[in-house]
Every structure is written in C-alpha cells, then in structure tokens.
Amino acid sequence: MTKSKDTYRRCASVVLLRLSEDDGKPQLLLVRKPRKKDAWQIPQGGAEEGETIEQAAMRELMEEAGVHGEVMGTSEKNYRYDFPKSYRRFRPDNICGQCIHFVFARLTSDKFVTVDGVEIDSYAWVYPEQLPRYITRQEYLELVTQLFEEAVDLLENKWTEK
Numbered sequence: 001m002t003k004s005k006d007t008y009r010r011c012a013s014v015v016l017l018r019l020s021e022d023d024g025k026p027q028l029l030l031v032r033k034p035r036k037k038d039a040w041q042i043p044q045g046g047a048e049e050g051e052t053i054e055q056a057a058m059r060e061l062m063e064e065a066g067v068h069g070e071v072m073g074t075s076e077k078n079y080r081y082d083f084p085k086s087y088r089r090f091r092p093d094n095i096c097g098q099c100i101h102f103v104f105a106r107l108t109s110d111k112f113v114t115v116d117g118v119e120i121d122s123y124a125w126v127y128p129e130q131l132p133r134y135i136t137r138q139e140y141l142e143l144v145t146q147l148f149e150e151a152v153d154l155l156e157n158k159w160t161e162k
Helices: 053-065 128-134 138-155
Strands: 007-019 026-032 044-046 069-082 095-107 122-126
Touching (some): 007 053, 026 128, 026 138, 044 053, 053 069, 122 128
Antiparallel strands (some): 007 026, 007 044
C-alpha cells in the first residue's frame, strides 16, 4: 500500500471592511478563537467540496460572525502553512497544512456581529494601526496589513455604490 501524497487543505478567508460610524474610515473585522496563541485572525475556514473560494468565504463569515458581506474581489496573495507535527499526528488523512485564499468584501448586513462563544469567542472592528495589538505572529501581521491596504484600494470607489 502506498501512502497518499501530502496535500494542503483549500481554505477561504474574508477581508471584511466597513466604514466606521465615528469617522467614516475603513475598519477590518477580526475574530478571536478561544486559544492562547495566535487567537485573533480574519474569518476563515475550509472550502467544502464543490464550493468556490468566494462561497466558502461568505459561508465562513456567516458561521463565525453572523453577518453578510458583498464580495468585491479576491487577492492574488495566499498564505500556505504546515500543521504542527503534534496536530498532524491525530489527522487520519494526508492533509499536511492549509492554503488560504483571500476574498475582499464589504459589510452589507445591518445586523450586529454575533459570535457563538465556542468556535469564536470575541470580535473587533479595527483600524490598520491597531492590528499589532491583536495579531502577534509577524508574518501573519504583515500579510493582514497588506490585505487591509489592498482591500481599501479596491473598495475606496465602491463605498457609495450601495
């Protein structure tokens, strides 16, 4: 019996922006997973069989934050990483890590963000300069900062098209 080749799980993440009610500047949604390390991230999850990256990103946004977004584009960037050996030991498959693709969206729901308290235990709307307070892993911080800038550039002409 030959072992299957290691592969990366297809994952979708949404860079969701809104305009702050206080100053009209763009803010990014971060969600917090209940863990000690690398708890804050942008909403994300695995793409299911037959789902596009955009569909998966919007499904994950609803599951993790209870809000809808309007897809405005995708990034050329993706983020691939290997699972730790300690985690991998318990996986019965050949998935060795994830490859995250990023979708840009703007908030379209008037509802408040709601988290389930289990998978996600908190959320925050943040400005770019606030990101280091939440994201401590340097590589991920740099990526999210770049994605935030890319999203703002893409969406700056779209805010009034609601």
